[in-house]
Amino acid sequence: MLIFSVFKTLTDQKVTVELKNDLSITGVLKSVDQFLNIRLDKIEVFDEARHPHMMAVKNCFIRGSVVRYVQLPAEHVDTQLLEDATRREAAAQNKR
Amino acid sequence: MDPASSGIQEPFDLIRLSLSERVFVKLRGDRELTGVLHAYDGHMNLILSDVEETIMIVEQVEGAPESQNTVNVAKRKMDMLFVRGDGVILVSPPSRT
Amino acid sequence: MATLQGYVDHRVLLILQDGRAIVGVMAGYDQKSNVVLSDSKERVYSVEEGVEEIPLGLYLVKGDQIVLIGELDEALDQSVDLSTIRAEPIPPIHY
Numbered sequence: 001m002l003i004f005s006v007f008k009t010l011t012d013q014k015v016t017v018e019l020k021n022d023l024s025i026t027g028v029l030k031s032v033d034q035f036l037n038i039r040l041d042k043i044e045v046f047d048e049a050r051h052p053h054m055m056a057v058k059n060c061f062i063r064g065s066v067v068r069y070v071q072l073p074a075e076h077v078d079t080q081l082l083e084d085a086t087r088r089e090a091a092a093q094n095k096r
Numbered sequence: 097m098d099p100a101s102s103g104i105q106e107p108f109d110l111i112r113l114s115l116s117e118r119v120f121v122k123l124r125g126d127r128e129l130t131g132v133l134h135a136y137d138g139h140m141n142l143i144l145s146d147v148e149e150t151i152m153i154v155e156q157v158e159g160a161p162e163s164q165n166t167v168n169v170a171k172r173k174m175d176m177l178f179v180r181g182d183g184v185i186l187v188s189p190p191s192r193t
Numbered sequence: 194m195a196t197l198q199g200y201v202d203h204r205v206l207l208i209l210q211d212g213r214a215i216v217g218v219m220a221g222y223d224q225k226s227n228v229v230l231s232d233s234k235e236r237v238y239s240v241e242e243g244v245e246e247i248p249l250g251l252y253l254v255k256g257d258q259i260v261l262i263g264e265l266d267e268a269l270d271q272s273v274d275l276s277t278i279r280a281e282p283i284p285p286i287h288y
Contacts, residue, residue, distance in 0.1 A: 001137075002135060002137050003135065003137050003141045003143070003178070006135065006143065006178075007178075019260060019261070019286075020125075020183075020286045020287060020288060021208075021212065021260060021283060021284045021285060021286050021287075022284055023261075023283070025261075031196050032196070033196050036141075036180070037196050037226070038196070039196045043263075050280065050281065051280065051283070052278055052280050053206070053208070053214050053236070053238065053280065053283055054206065054208075054263055055269070055270075055273060056206075056265050056266045056267075056269040056270035056273065057206055057263030057264065057265060057266070058263075058264065058266050059263070059264050060261050060262060060263035060264065061196050061197055061200070061226075061261065061262040061263075062260070062261050063226060063256070063259050063260060063261065064180075065182070065257070066210070066260045066261070066286055067180050068125075068179075068180060068183055068288075069174075069177055069178060069179055069180070070177070070178040071174050071175070071176065071177055071178075072143070072175075072176040072177065072178055073175075073176065074145060074175040074176035077134070077143070077145075077176050079116070079132075079134040079145060082134040082135040082143060083115045083116050083134055083135065085135070086112070086115060086134070086135045086136060086137075087112065087115065089137065090108065090109075090112050093108075093138065094105075123288075124288030125287065125288040183288055
Protein backbone atom coordinates (compact mmCIF):
# COMPACT_ATOMS: atom_id res chain seq x y z
CA MET A 1 0.00 0.00 0.00
CA LEU A 2 2.89 2.34 0.83
CA ILE A 3 4.53 2.06 -2.59
CA PHE A 4 1.14 2.42 -4.28
CA SER A 5 0.64 5.69 -2.38
CA VAL A 6 4.07 6.93 -3.43
CA PHE A 7 3.26 6.34 -7.09
CA LYS A 8 -0.08 8.12 -6.67
CA THR A 9 1.75 11.22 -5.40
CA LEU A 10 3.89 11.11 -8.57
CA THR A 11 0.92 11.34 -10.96
CA ASP A 12 1.62 13.77 -13.84
CA GLN A 13 5.37 13.51 -13.27
CA LYS A 14 7.84 12.17 -15.82
CA VAL A 15 9.17 8.70 -15.01
CA THR A 16 11.22 6.04 -16.81
CA VAL A 17 9.97 2.48 -16.55
CA GLU A 18 12.48 -0.27 -17.25
CA LEU A 19 10.90 -3.62 -18.07
CA LYS A 20 12.17 -7.15 -17.61
CA ASN A 21 12.47 -7.44 -21.41
CA ASP A 22 15.06 -4.60 -21.23
CA LEU A 23 12.72 -2.05 -22.86
CA SER A 24 12.96 1.41 -21.28
CA ILE A 25 9.96 3.69 -21.63
CA THR A 26 9.84 7.31 -20.49
CA GLY A 27 6.50 9.03 -20.12
CA VAL A 28 4.14 11.01 -17.94
CA LEU A 29 2.63 8.89 -15.16
CA LYS A 30 -1.15 9.07 -15.61
CA SER A 31 -2.33 6.40 -13.18
CA VAL A 32 -1.35 3.42 -11.11
CA ASP A 33 -3.34 0.67 -9.38
CA GLN A 34 -2.86 -1.71 -6.44
CA PHE A 35 -0.90 -4.19 -8.65
CA LEU A 36 1.41 -1.30 -9.59
CA ASN A 37 0.16 -1.52 -13.17
CA ILE A 38 1.12 1.81 -14.73
CA ARG A 39 -0.47 4.09 -17.33
CA LEU A 40 2.00 6.32 -19.17
CA ASP A 41 1.25 9.19 -21.54
CA LYS A 42 3.49 10.88 -24.15
CA ILE A 43 5.81 7.90 -24.19
CA GLU A 44 9.27 7.66 -25.67
CA VAL A 45 11.03 4.34 -26.06
CA PHE A 46 14.75 4.38 -25.34
CA ASP A 47 16.79 3.60 -28.49
CA GLU A 48 13.77 3.87 -30.79
CA ALA A 49 15.87 3.03 -33.86
CA ARG A 50 16.38 -0.48 -32.48
CA HIS A 51 12.82 -0.69 -31.13
CA PRO A 52 10.50 0.66 -33.85
CA HIS A 53 7.71 -1.64 -32.63
CA MET A 54 6.05 1.12 -30.61
CA MET A 55 6.51 4.00 -33.07
CA ALA A 56 2.76 4.64 -33.37
CA VAL A 57 2.05 4.19 -29.64
CA LYS A 58 1.56 7.44 -27.74
CA ASN A 59 0.26 6.13 -24.40
CA CYS A 60 0.37 2.71 -22.78
CA PHE A 61 -0.60 0.43 -19.93
CA ILE A 62 2.29 -1.52 -18.39
CA ARG A 63 1.64 -4.62 -16.32
CA GLY A 64 3.19 -4.21 -12.88
CA SER A 65 4.61 -7.73 -12.86
CA VAL A 66 6.98 -7.01 -15.79
CA VAL A 67 8.53 -3.89 -14.27
CA ARG A 68 12.16 -4.12 -13.15
CA TYR A 69 12.76 -0.48 -12.15
CA VAL A 70 11.02 2.85 -12.24
CA GLN A 71 13.28 5.90 -12.25
CA LEU A 72 11.52 8.59 -10.23
CA PRO A 73 11.95 12.38 -10.26
CA ALA A 74 14.05 12.83 -7.10
CA GLU A 75 12.84 16.41 -6.56
CA HIS A 76 9.28 15.13 -6.11
CA VAL A 77 10.13 12.42 -3.57
CA ASP A 78 10.21 13.43 0.10
CA THR A 79 12.63 10.86 1.48
CA GLN A 80 12.03 11.79 5.13
CA LEU A 81 8.29 11.30 4.66
CA LEU A 82 8.94 7.95 2.97
CA GLU A 83 11.13 6.67 5.79
CA ASP A 84 8.59 7.70 8.43
CA ALA A 85 5.76 6.04 6.51
CA THR A 86 7.84 2.89 6.05
CA ARG A 87 8.58 2.70 9.81
CA ARG A 88 4.90 3.23 10.56
CA GLU A 89 3.83 0.47 8.17
CA ALA A 90 6.49 -1.90 9.56
CA ALA A 91 5.29 -1.22 13.13
CA ALA A 92 1.68 -1.91 12.12
CA GLN A 93 2.79 -5.18 10.49
CA ASN A 94 4.67 -6.25 13.63
CA LYS A 95 1.61 -5.85 15.84
CA ARG A 96 -0.28 -8.52 13.85
CA MET B 97 8.45 0.01 24.46
CA ASP B 98 7.59 -3.00 22.37
CA PRO B 99 10.81 -5.06 22.10
CA ALA B 100 10.01 -5.91 18.48
CA SER B 101 10.27 -2.26 17.50
CA SER B 102 13.79 -1.80 18.86
CA GLY B 103 15.92 -4.91 18.34
CA ILE B 104 16.11 -7.37 15.49
CA GLN B 105 13.38 -9.98 15.88
CA GLU B 106 12.78 -10.94 12.28
CA PRO B 107 14.51 -10.50 8.91
CA PHE B 108 12.61 -7.36 7.93
CA ASP B 109 13.86 -5.61 11.08
CA LEU B 110 17.34 -5.70 9.58
CA ILE B 111 16.04 -3.80 6.56
CA ARG B 112 14.08 -1.39 8.75
CA LEU B 113 17.23 -0.49 10.67
CA SER B 114 18.93 0.24 7.33
CA LEU B 115 16.47 3.01 6.43
CA SER B 116 18.30 6.19 5.36
CA GLU B 117 21.54 4.20 5.11
CA ARG B 118 23.45 3.02 2.06
CA VAL B 119 22.59 -0.62 1.33
CA PHE B 120 23.77 -3.26 -1.09
CA VAL B 121 21.08 -5.06 -3.09
CA LYS B 122 21.62 -8.20 -5.16
CA LEU B 123 19.10 -8.75 -7.93
CA ARG B 124 18.18 -11.49 -10.37
CA GLY B 125 19.77 -11.20 -13.80
CA ASP B 126 23.35 -10.62 -12.50
CA ARG B 127 22.58 -7.11 -11.29
CA GLU B 128 23.68 -5.35 -8.10
CA LEU B 129 22.76 -1.98 -6.67
CA THR B 130 24.05 0.27 -3.96
CA GLY B 131 21.91 3.14 -2.82
CA VAL B 132 20.37 4.92 0.14
CA LEU B 133 17.24 3.09 1.30
CA HIS B 134 14.15 5.25 1.83
CA ALA B 135 11.25 2.81 1.65
CA TYR B 136 10.40 -0.88 1.41
CA ASP B 137 7.36 -3.10 1.82
CA GLY B 138 6.58 -6.75 2.49
CA HIS B 139 7.24 -7.69 -1.16
CA MET B 140 10.74 -6.18 -0.81
CA ASN B 141 9.78 -3.45 -3.22
CA LEU B 142 12.39 -0.77 -2.52
CA ILE B 143 12.91 2.93 -3.11
CA LEU B 144 16.56 3.96 -3.19
CA SER B 145 18.33 7.22 -3.96
CA ASP B 146 21.82 7.95 -5.28
CA VAL B 147 21.89 4.52 -6.89
CA GLU B 148 24.74 2.84 -8.67
CA GLU B 149 23.82 -0.25 -10.67
CA THR B 150 26.37 -2.87 -11.70
CA ILE B 151 25.43 -5.38 -14.40
CA MET B 152 27.62 -8.40 -14.95
CA ILE B 153 27.55 -9.55 -18.55
CA VAL B 154 29.11 -12.97 -18.95
CA GLU B 155 30.46 -13.53 -22.45
CA GLN B 156 30.83 -17.15 -23.43
CA VAL B 157 33.69 -17.96 -25.76
CA GLU B 158 32.48 -20.37 -28.42
CA GLY B 159 33.81 -23.86 -27.72
CA ALA B 160 35.91 -22.79 -24.74
CA PRO B 161 35.29 -24.15 -21.22
CA GLU B 162 33.08 -22.12 -18.89
CA SER B 163 36.12 -21.12 -16.79
CA GLN B 164 37.38 -19.04 -19.70
CA ASN B 165 34.24 -16.91 -19.89
CA THR B 166 34.96 -13.23 -19.69
CA VAL B 167 32.82 -11.03 -17.48
CA ASN B 168 32.09 -7.50 -18.63
CA VAL B 169 30.85 -5.05 -16.05
CA ALA B 170 28.52 -2.18 -16.94
CA LYS B 171 27.77 0.54 -14.41
CA ARG B 172 25.23 3.33 -14.36
CA LYS B 173 23.91 5.85 -11.87
CA MET B 174 20.31 6.84 -11.12
CA ASP B 175 18.99 9.58 -8.78
CA MET B 176 15.86 7.94 -7.38
CA LEU B 177 14.79 4.40 -8.15
CA PHE B 178 11.87 2.11 -7.42
CA VAL B 179 12.96 -1.54 -7.50
CA ARG B 180 10.28 -4.21 -7.88
CA GLY B 181 10.60 -6.77 -5.08
CA ASP B 182 10.31 -9.91 -7.20
CA GLY B 183 13.81 -9.33 -8.58
CA VAL B 184 15.45 -8.88 -5.17
CA ILE B 185 17.71 -11.68 -3.94
CA LEU B 186 19.21 -9.97 -0.91
CA VAL B 187 19.43 -6.65 0.87
CA SER B 188 22.53 -6.12 2.93
CA PRO B 189 22.91 -3.36 5.52
CA PRO B 190 25.86 -0.97 5.38
CA SER B 191 29.15 -2.37 6.61
CA ARG B 192 30.09 -0.93 9.99
CA THR B 193 33.83 -1.30 9.66
CA MET C 194 -8.58 -1.36 -12.34
CA ALA C 195 -9.21 1.97 -13.92
CA THR C 196 -6.04 1.90 -15.96
CA LEU C 197 -7.35 -0.02 -19.02
CA GLN C 198 -10.35 2.25 -19.31
CA GLY C 199 -10.40 4.20 -22.52
CA TYR C 200 -8.79 1.48 -24.64
CA VAL C 201 -12.06 -0.35 -25.46
CA ASP C 202 -12.95 0.00 -29.18
CA HIS C 203 -9.51 1.51 -29.82
CA ARG C 204 -6.78 -0.05 -31.92
CA VAL C 205 -4.05 -1.28 -29.57
CA LEU C 206 -0.66 -2.97 -29.64
CA LEU C 207 -0.09 -5.80 -27.18
CA ILE C 208 3.41 -6.93 -26.27
CA LEU C 209 3.49 -10.38 -24.70
CA GLN C 210 5.90 -12.08 -22.30
CA ASP C 211 7.36 -14.24 -25.10
CA GLY C 212 8.12 -11.14 -27.17
CA ARG C 213 5.22 -11.36 -29.63
CA ALA C 214 3.54 -8.16 -30.81
CA ILE C 215 -0.17 -8.28 -31.61
CA VAL C 216 -2.36 -5.46 -32.91
CA GLY C 217 -6.15 -5.43 -32.79
CA VAL C 218 -9.22 -3.59 -31.61
CA MET C 219 -9.78 -4.03 -27.88
CA ALA C 220 -13.22 -5.60 -27.56
CA GLY C 221 -13.06 -5.99 -23.79
CA TYR C 222 -10.99 -6.69 -20.68
CA ASP C 223 -11.47 -7.75 -17.07
CA GLN C 224 -9.86 -6.99 -13.70
CA LYS C 225 -7.14 -9.58 -14.26
CA SER C 226 -6.23 -7.67 -17.46
CA ASN C 227 -7.36 -10.57 -19.66
CA VAL C 228 -8.01 -8.92 -23.02
CA VAL C 229 -10.18 -9.76 -26.03
CA LEU C 230 -9.03 -8.35 -29.37
CA SER C 231 -11.03 -8.32 -32.57
CA ASP C 232 -9.58 -8.15 -36.08
CA SER C 233 -6.16 -8.95 -34.61
CA LYS C 234 -2.86 -9.63 -36.36
CA GLU C 235 0.53 -10.70 -35.09
CA ARG C 236 3.41 -8.54 -36.31
CA VAL C 237 6.53 -10.62 -36.83
CA TYR C 238 9.73 -8.57 -36.82
CA SER C 239 13.03 -9.66 -38.31
CA VAL C 240 16.29 -8.07 -39.41
CA GLU C 241 16.30 -9.94 -42.73
CA GLU C 242 12.95 -8.86 -44.11
CA GLY C 243 10.07 -6.47 -43.50
CA VAL C 244 7.39 -7.00 -40.90
CA GLU C 245 5.06 -9.89 -41.64
CA GLU C 246 1.43 -9.62 -40.47
CA ILE C 247 -0.33 -12.85 -39.58
CA PRO C 248 -4.13 -12.55 -39.19
CA LEU C 249 -5.44 -13.98 -35.92
CA GLY C 250 -9.03 -12.72 -35.94
CA LEU C 251 -10.85 -12.70 -32.61
CA TYR C 252 -8.22 -13.37 -29.95
CA LEU C 253 -8.22 -13.75 -26.18
CA VAL C 254 -4.96 -12.97 -24.38
CA LYS C 255 -4.55 -14.02 -20.77
CA GLY C 256 -3.58 -11.13 -18.53
CA ASP C 257 -0.51 -12.81 -17.09
CA GLN C 258 0.97 -13.08 -20.61
CA ILE C 259 0.75 -9.33 -21.20
CA VAL C 260 3.71 -7.00 -20.83
CA LEU C 261 2.24 -3.82 -22.25
CA ILE C 262 -0.83 -2.48 -24.00
CA GLY C 263 -0.34 0.62 -26.13
CA GLU C 264 -2.95 2.76 -27.82
CA LEU C 265 -2.11 3.08 -31.52
CA ASP C 266 -2.30 6.42 -33.28
CA GLU C 267 -4.13 4.93 -36.27
CA ALA C 268 -3.13 7.61 -38.76
CA LEU C 269 0.50 7.33 -37.74
CA ASP C 270 0.38 3.53 -37.73
CA GLN C 271 -1.11 3.43 -41.23
CA SER C 272 1.48 5.89 -42.55
CA VAL C 273 4.24 3.39 -41.73
CA ASP C 274 5.14 0.99 -44.53
CA LEU C 275 5.73 -2.18 -42.49
CA SER C 276 7.56 -3.84 -45.38
CA THR C 277 10.42 -1.34 -44.91
CA ILE C 278 10.85 -1.94 -41.16
CA ARG C 279 13.78 -4.14 -40.11
CA ALA C 280 14.15 -4.83 -36.41
CA GLU C 281 15.02 -7.53 -33.94
CA PRO C 282 11.97 -9.09 -32.32
CA ILE C 283 11.21 -7.77 -28.82
CA PRO C 284 13.14 -9.89 -26.31
CA PRO C 285 11.13 -12.23 -24.09
CA ILE C 286 10.78 -11.47 -20.40
CA HIS C 287 13.60 -12.60 -18.13
CA TYR C 288 14.80 -11.21 -14.83
